[in-house]
Each structure stands twice: as C-alpha cells, then as structure tokens.
Amino acid sequence: MLLSEFDYTLPEELIAQTPADKRENSRMMHLDVNNKLIEHKHFYDIVDLLDDNHILILNNTKVIPARLYGHKDTGARIEVFLLKEHENKEWEVLIKPSKRVKEGTVVKIANELSVEVIQPLPDDGKWLVKMIYKGNILDILHRVGNIPLPPYIERKMTSDELKNLDFERYQTVYAREEGSVAAPTAGLHFTQEILKKLSDKGVDIGYVTLNVGIGTFRPVKCENILDHKMDSETFEIPQETADLINKAKAQGKKVVAVGTTTVRTLETAFQQFGEIKACKSASELFIYPPYEFKVIDKLITNFHLPKSTLLMLVSALAGKDFIFKAYGEAIKNKYRFYSYGDCMFID
Secondary structure (H helix, E strand, O other), X not given: OEHHHHOOOOOHHHEOOOOOOOHHHOEEEEEEOOOXXXXXXXXXXXHHHOOOOEEEEEEOEEEOOOEEEEXXXXXXXXXXXXXXXXXXXXXXXXXXXXXXXXXXXXXXXXXXXXXXXXXXXXXXXXXXXXXXXXXXXXXXXXHHOEOOOOOOOOOOOOOHHHHHHHHHHOOOOOOOEEEEOOOOHHHHHOOHHHHHHHHHOOOEEEEEEEOOOHHHOOOOOOOEHHHOOOOOEEEEEOHHHHHHHHHHHHHOOEEEEEOHHHHHHHHHHHHHHOOOOOEEEEEOOOOOOOOOOOOOOEEEEEOOOOOOHHHHHHHHHHOHHHHHHHHHHHHHOOOOEOOOOOEEEEO
C-alpha cells in the first residue's frame, strides 16, 4: 500500500479558514456505501438519517490553549506548542524557531508563566521543557494561551473578535475533558438542539475521551504506509458508554462514531481487550485498507488532507475508490475542507 495512492489535489480556496455561520448549516455529503450513492445535504439533515436503531458515540475531549508566544531575554520571539503533560510540571512541546533555543534557555510567556528548555527529545523535533508558574496551569493557559488552530488555517489573529470566535467554535458544544491540542472536528457541527432532537427520536448517545495529539497534523512521510508509526494518544471509555455499546451490539443496533478519534478509541479498545469495557489506555492504532471494523458501523467525519492517516481510515470504511469518487464530487461542488469545513456521513 503506497502513500501516493492516497494523494489528491485540492484547490487552496476550498480550505476553510473560518467556521460556517452556524454549526448545523455546514454541508454534509451522505455516502450510501452499499449502493455507492452520493447525496448532498446539510448537517441538520442528520436528524432525519438516524433513528432508534442507531447509537451515537462522541469524543468529549476539550482543546486547551496550547499555543504560547513568548520571548527570550534577548528579545527573540519564540513559539511554544504544548503537546503532552508529564510529572513535575514537565511537558513535551514543539518550539519555533528551534534553532534559537538550547538546554537551559528560558522563554517568558507572561508575568505568570515561563518555559525552561530541558532537552531535545529523539521523537521528530519534540522538546522536553519545564513550566515555571504558581497555581493551576489550565487556568493560566486560558489567560495567556492561544487556541492551536491547524497550520492550514493561515489567517492571522487580527482582532479579539476572531480570537473569541476560535475559542468558541474550535470546540465542540459537549467538550468536557481538557487535554487535546486539536479539536475532534467532526463534532464541531453538532448543537445542543440537534443532540436533543436525536435523543427525542430514540438515538442513545454516549461519550468517550481521546486527547488528540499533534499526530493528527503530521504527514505520513514513508512511501510504504506500513512503515508509518502513529503517535500515542490517551483515551478513556466510561462504564456507561461501554454498557451502551455492548447492549446496542446485542440488539443489532448500528454504532455511529463521530470522528476518526472516536473510531480509533473504540477499535483500539476492542483490539486490546476483545470487547468494549470501561478502561483507560492509549491508542497507536493505524487503520488503513483493508481493515475489518469490529465496533463501529457508520461514521460522521470531515474531509481530510491528502496522504493523511485519516484519509486512509475513511478509505478502509467506505472503500478507497468510493471515497476518492466522493472527494472528487466534493471538490466539484465546492465543499469546504478540513477542520472548519463541511462533513460527510458514511452510511
């Protein structure tokens, strides 16, 4: 399986730079996998496509303000991107420009927060740093940090209005568990009203937590995709959700996953334990054709980058040829792509 098989050309103007006017107004491509049919809808139509024969599983992780801007005592500006917290106030981070720091460099972010560089890590450009602060780090990050928008959203923060927009819209309405450096973007289309309408129709809703890491942005660099290694991401499945999924499976109901992070959480748990049960674990699962799904049946997901592991995952679920046909239709019909873009329902 070659990386070049998962490439496509996307016109730059189709990369969404801002969210839709309203979450539920995003366009949604409906893929009928069995009949190989494509329909063009809006996300609010999801209420008509699901009923009491479906359960819906969402990732309730919450994005932290992980992008920090500071400077050295020389005045040189440095960006620190938080990735993963360790013990004793230590974090894995990315640093730009990394050539301007060395072991012992201190980057002042704000009066209440500085970052001391400890050492480079062997893992592809990451660094280990110590955060210098007093109090609660999440409270401080919400005061001095920035929402870590993906690199393909290239607009600059030109106003508090835009910054506040991202703080609200680059977060699902059901986000609860802080720890991600990227949003589970398929969930950005949901509103509390749509969740209530689905619940009123008899669609049971459950939540898992997978903290999305930088691996969601990282390109696959090896031509043979079997040589690619996924970044490890921590996840948790509560007892209530495990019971919901197992009961649904026993009743023959369909499990609809919202986002590839939810897919990887559930499929990893089944791979590790042979069943879905309450657990805290980590996923390095790389899903690509011809993967056989054990838990999920259907998927709500955004449109993904060329040559990405996410594109490979949806190709495994819907079939690579059908997915590429759908992407061609999306480009022809000027769908909006990536994090702030439109979505598809793989049915």
